[in-house]
Amino acid sequence: MVEGSRTGTQFGVYRLDALIGRGGMGEVYRAYDTAKDRTVALKLLNVELAQDPTYQERFRRESHAAARLQEPHVIPIHDWGEIDGVLYIDMRLVTGQDLRAALREGGAMDPARAVKIIEQVAGALDAAHADGLIHRDIKPENIILAEGDFAYLVDFGIAHSGDDSQLTVAGLAIGSYRYMAPERFDNDRVTPMADVYSLTCVLHECLTGSTPHQADTISSAVKAHVLNPAPQPSRVRPGVPVGFDQVIAQGLEKRPEHRYQTAGQLAVAARAALTGSNIPAPQTIATGFPGGGFAYAPPTTPGMAPAGTGPQYNPTMYSGPVAPPPNFGTGQQPAYFTGPQPGGPGGGSQSKVIIAALVGLIVLALGGLAALLVWYVGSKDDAGDDPAVAVSTVTETAGGQVQNTQAPAPVPAGPPPGSTPCPAVYGPVGSLTGSAIGSAVTSCAFAEEVRVSYAGSGAPGQPRQILATSPVTGVTYVMMCTPAGSAVTCTGGENAVVHLF
Template sequence: MRAGYTLSGRYRIIRALGEGGMANVYLAHDLILDRDVSVKLLRLDLRDDPNTMRRFQREALAATELVHDNIVQVYDVGEENGMQYLVMEYVKGTDLKAYIKAHFPIPYREVIQIMEQILSAVRLAHEHNIIHRDLKPQNILIDQNRVAKITDFGIAVTLSEHSLTQTNTVLGSVHYLSPEQARGGMATKQSDIYSLGIILYEMLTGTVPFEGETAVSIALKHFQSDVPAVRDTDPRIPQALENVVFKATAKRPQNRYASVADMAADLRTSLSPKRAGEERFTPEADDDGETKVLPLSSLGHLSDATAHAQTTPEPAAAAKASEQSTEETAPKARLSYKQRHPRRRKFMLMGLIILMLLIGAGLGVALFQPRMTNVPNVVGQRQAKAQSTLVATHLKVGEIHKTASAKVKRHRVVRTEPRSGTELQRNSVIDLWISTGPKRYRLGDYQGDSYSSVAAKLEALGFTVHRESVHSTSVPAGRIIQQSVSAGHKVIPKDTAITLTVSTGTQTVTLSDLTDKTKSQAQDYAASHNLNLAFTYAYSSDVAKGKVMRQSPGEGAVVQEGDEITLTMSRGPESDSSETDQFSVKVKIPFDSSATSGSDTEDDDSSSSAASENLVQIYLRDQDHQLSSVYKQMTITNDTTVSLPFTVAHGKSGAYKIVRNGEVIGEDSHVTKN
């Protein structure tokens, strides 16, 4: 969609704001209500895709049902020439992802204020039985007054739309995906609460809890691994505030907050001194009938009880034995016992064997059970010290990885894998990630690019961007003419300020009356209004020699900056024309495309910034001109041929000199009529 196009006769496109997988977003102006709006236009290559069309229409339906200060408002829905579009509120600011990068660490009170706005918006959606399903910082906009607004309901559904929430379909961004969605289950309100917990985690720590090389590996961590403690990153975070993260991101939905309102209420008091001694939140045990393993202590008690039962005689047998006191009756009694209880003796023997086996198994488990240890927290330590700490904890150091980090100093540990606090067998291998310092970014050549898109991209990376506006006759308005840091430089974004010189386009000039002005006066006027001058000469009895007789265009004409004005200069009263020669010489001025902006580059392989125009001055010497003054000044953007007029005394010669960008590129000191 080009700039200047008017959609449905009402929304004039100004510039592109961003591109997505489903639609492109443009800044436009509502000509009827005289306000800026955002226009989301379905991509042309997807307009025949029924699934995409359904998502696009669902976003319009979901958003129009929700009117809230913290939800981007949808103003209009329409179609033009087969193009589906949404007209939405224009939020001037940035998204929460970029805001976290630019302002981290964010004060806890500000984190809570932003989260309360987000929770308020989600609460309204849930009250309408609308589940967002794709809550993430990229879908939350922060305006200049730090007001949060949720957008992109493209995959939101109502609880009754089962056909749109397939069991085996995973939607949403994997870093913020709930465990039940990662398994392919149906999204619920608790799924949105889980995503909100991950967003809160990122606002407190500056990073997401789970990283991986693939989306699948990250999804697995969401339902296999516990969310790391935020207090490991920042011990100053109150336990009550960390508990909000833990409860919102519990693996089982029933262990999370029952509603967004409950989460908001808990978050609101998390900084209260009354909750200073709060214990760490632990979800309820998962008592779902799974097979349990008895501890060794229970096995020992069972063995003692069994042995006691098997070695203690019954009271009747003991009484009977006490009555038999003579040697004659004892053998008979024993014989009769064997004869009467042969199976009991056999069972006792088998029980004793089983008991011995159980005791042996218990001793084997106790003796050969692997010895365990916990991974220590070595983040921020130098590599050598971290390795010593791991060895002292009976762990082995595995691979050493290098990674850029804006938070951790060079040569210090950024993270470990497995992470700190993980219980492992002794002599397990731990991989280390060592910081190489902040990531350097190689600047591109932005000349000719749109300022708005380049500035937004650089600011999202952490650059400080300044704008300088100048008029230009060769560069369209809104395009970059020059950059203060040359293309190819590798810089640290957060430590770098870059100034972009931006064209405001050409301005119109209403010509003044230049008649009766001297040549130098006319040249001063042209220079102050960015106009080019061309001179012709004629005899005049009415106008003094060296003054302007007439001009073209005339007084009051409206011209653009850079246009050429022709002035006819007086030679004074006419003399014998046979004494002078009048002729013209054509000279070709080549355009120099290799001229650069003049900034040094850091790397040999960095590209230069080529000039978009050349400044040319032409000097003449004849009856009417001197080489010491400029005959004509102009800017060229390609090879240009000019015609130079000469008036010289008969038999005499003229001269000219061409200067391009301050360098003489052509001259002739003996120009005569052929």
């Protein structure tokens, strides 16, 4: 039994037989449904998520919407709900491994295999978009490869419903920054074109073994997606047909309306690049997506994965090995636990996104300097009373030279009085062991994201600005973090206050 897991216990009608995967927002078990006499994949979300009524409403709406999807490349959802204060999703189990594991084991794929996988995922996405769902977390970890490379797209039960704009609470951790469309870094409403962009990133990684924009920090990822041109896969990996250069460039257009208008169009273009045929230009499709965006046009070009019933496997498993997290921090990152995502205001433009991103980067630089000055002044006044402030020691050597030695700031020991400690869902991250919230509008889920981001961006106990994505709003915020008393206090966003210790 894995430490801290529910393996061997009963959860309603489910007997939890084995822990399959664990992330920051929940766990997935191989479970036996005693009422229906079948083995399933059971996702249990963290207890605190069920305590938010607005989150519960979104969870039920989007689970119901995802359960309607009948596309063979979408893992079916059997049931969902709440048992003993815990939200759960009951899904079919499938034998296989995720695409991340396949890439880690075998590296870049043969172009024909890559196109076959992308075609199947495109079919799942187009079906979801036709039903008003945006996945928002397309990445290799969420694509399961079964026997014969039959691909399944997972976590549609916690995707974003396009007509749910009246709900502002989303839920779980947002997807990897390495696959996020430029408009995701703004407050614009997200359309299906964001999924097309992400799927193009996955195609590039399958072809070359690397994501289009390499980045080791959140700020560099934002800058790369917003400003850098699309790479040419034929140059990144010799042997990739040159036609894929055009496909990747089109799919990674900065403005959503300039990309392929459906995932199916991307797949058709990829098939043409593979065979050396003329690559079709994106087709303009009438607006019809709920709340804005583009309507679904079923692909009819030969070569697309046909609709129908996917293969059945017994016994079944939900996923393969949990992939390593992106290198944006030192803490554990969610693997398949991505959650429903919020809507935003109406669409924007490339210039708006670029300006917003540049302003954010400039704020990071200037704000960090301002914070350093504030911290420096404070340390001069309060060094004797504040255990988190570095202390300078002046000594004189035998030769009469003066040496100024500054001792490193000690790591904060605990949350300040009056704050509310949060569950450490990521465990120890660097020298930080926990987080706490200091305002009523701040969620513990966001506090943990701030902790991971701060720990991965520099030395502990030092003032700096960071970027953190709120699992509640789905928006990436600038947070100013400074040593304060017994904790590092981060403020920003919409009156958010987070204490790290």
